[in-house]
Amino acid sequence: MLINCVVYENGTKLADIPVSQISEYASLPSCFVWVALRDASAQELAEVQEEFGLHPLAVEDAQHGHQRPKVEEYADSLFVVMHLLESGAAAGTSELSVGELDVFVGRNYVVSVRNRSDHGFVEVRERCEREPELLKNGPGFVLYALMDAVVDRYFPVIDAFEVELEDIEQRIFTKGSSRENIKQLYELKQRLTLLKHAVAPLLEGTSKLHGGRVPQICAGTQEYFRDVVDHLGRINSSIDAIRETIGTAIHVNLSMVTIEDNEVTKRFAAWAAIFAVCTAFAGIWGMNFEYMPELKWRYGYWAALGLIASLCGILYYRFRRAGWV
Known part of the structure; x- marks a missing residue:
C-alpha cells in the first residue's frame, strides 16, 4: 500500500x-x-x-x-x-x-x-x-536518514541481548540450572546470528558510500554515511564480544553439568562401597559349610549384624567427611 x-x-x-x-x-x-x-x-x-x-x-x-x-x-x-x-x-x-x-x-x-x-x-x-538545509542535499540525505534510523533500532536489540546474557551468567553456578542455561544460551546465539546477518553485510555495503569512488548521489553526504559505518562497526564489535562470551558461558555450563554428574557418580560409588561390605559378610556366612564356628555361637547372629553395622557406619562417616554422601 x-x-x-x-x-x-x-x-x-x-x-x-x-x-x-x-x-x-x-x-x-x-x-x-x-x-x-x-x-x-x-x-x-x-x-x-x-x-x-x-x-x-x-x-x-x-x-x-x-x-x-x-x-x-x-x-x-x-x-x-x-x-x-x-x-x-x-x-x-x-x-x-x-x-x-x-x-x-x-x-x-x-x-x-x-x-x-x-x-x-x-x-x-x-x-x-x-x-x-540538510534536505537540500537531496535523495542522498534521505537515504542516510533511513539507514541511520534502521541502524539505531539495532542498539536496543543488542542492549537486550547483553541484559539477557548477564542474567544467564548470574545463574551459571546455581545448582541444577546448567541444562536450562545451555538451552537459553543457544537460543540467544541464534537470535544474535540474525542480528549479525543484518549488520555485517550492511557494514560492508555502506563503507562504499563514504570512501573511494563515492556514487554521485551520495556526493556531499559522505560524512553522514561515515557516521552510519561507525555505528555499524560498534554494533558488529558488540556482537562479536557477546558471541565470545556465549561460547565461554556454554563451556562453563557444560563443565558444571560434568561436575554435577561426577557428584552423582561419587554418591553412587560411596553407597555401593557401603553395601559391598554387607554383601561380603552375607556371602561368607551364606556358604553353609558344616564347620563354621560362628554358626554354633549363641550370640553369632547379633555379633554379625553389629560388625556389619559398625563397618558400614565407619565407611559412611569417612565418605561423609570426604563429601561423597
Missing part, C-alpha cells in the same frame, strides 16, 4: 501528490520525489518502476523479498536492502521478527519499500522536513 508520495523542492516540502503526477515534478531540476510503500504489490512496484525507470533486477529483488543486506549501484541509481529487526517483547516472547526495507535512490527520487514490519519511518520524514 502507498504510505506517502511527497515532492520536495530545495529542501522544503512542496506537496503531497498522486503517483500519476510523479513525472511532472521529477523532471524539475530542483525537485525530488519521496515515495513510501508498505508491503507493495507487484502492480504498485510496476507503477513506480515506470515513473522512475527503476532497474528491473532491483525491482525483482524488492518483489521477492528476503534479500541479503546490500548496497548495489545501477548506473546513476542505488538499490539498498536493510533488515528490520523487531523484538517480540510486547507479545511476551523473546523471538525476533525480521522485516526488510528496500530503498531505490536516484538523482530526483527516493522509493522506500517496507516489508513484514509494523514499525514505520514517520519520524524519519519529520526529521528530514525539520532540517531543510
Whole structure:
C-alpha cells in the first residue's frame, strides 16, 4: 500500500501528490520525489518502476523479498536492502521478527519499500522536513536518514541481548540450572546470528558510500554515511564480544553439568562401597559349610549384624567427611 508520495523542492516540502503526477515534478531540476510503500504489490512496484525507470533486477529483488543486506549501484541509481529487526517483547516472547526495507535512490527520487514490519519511518520524514538545509542535499540525505534510523533500532536489540546474557551468567553456578542455561544460551546465539546477518553485510555495503569512488548521489553526504559505518562497526564489535562470551558461558555450563554428574557418580560409588561390605559378610556366612564356628555361637547372629553395622557406619562417616554422601 502507498504510505506517502511527497515532492520536495530545495529542501522544503512542496506537496503531497498522486503517483500519476510523479513525472511532472521529477523532471524539475530542483525537485525530488519521496515515495513510501508498505508491503507493495507487484502492480504498485510496476507503477513506480515506470515513473522512475527503476532497474528491473532491483525491482525483482524488492518483489521477492528476503534479500541479503546490500548496497548495489545501477548506473546513476542505488538499490539498498536493510533488515528490520523487531523484538517480540510486547507479545511476551523473546523471538525476533525480521522485516526488510528496500530503498531505490536516484538523482530526483527516493522509493522506500517496507516489508513484514509494523514499525514505520514517520519520524524519519519529520526529521528530514525539520532540517531543510540538510534536505537540500537531496535523495542522498534521505537515504542516510533511513539507514541511520534502521541502524539505531539495532542498539536496543543488542542492549537486550547483553541484559539477557548477564542474567544467564548470574545463574551459571546455581545448582541444577546448567541444562536450562545451555538451552537459553543457544537460543540467544541464534537470535544474535540474525542480528549479525543484518549488520555485517550492511557494514560492508555502506563503507562504499563514504570512501573511494563515492556514487554521485551520495556526493556531499559522505560524512553522514561515515557516521552510519561507525555505528555499524560498534554494533558488529558488540556482537562479536557477546558471541565470545556465549561460547565461554556454554563451556562453563557444560563443565558444571560434568561436575554435577561426577557428584552423582561419587554418591553412587560411596553407597555401593557401603553395601559391598554387607554383601561380603552375607556371602561368607551364606556358604553353609558344616564347620563354621560362628554358626554354633549363641550370640553369632547379633555379633554379625553389629560388625556389619559398625563397618558400614565407619565407611559412611569417612565418605561423609570426604563429601561423597
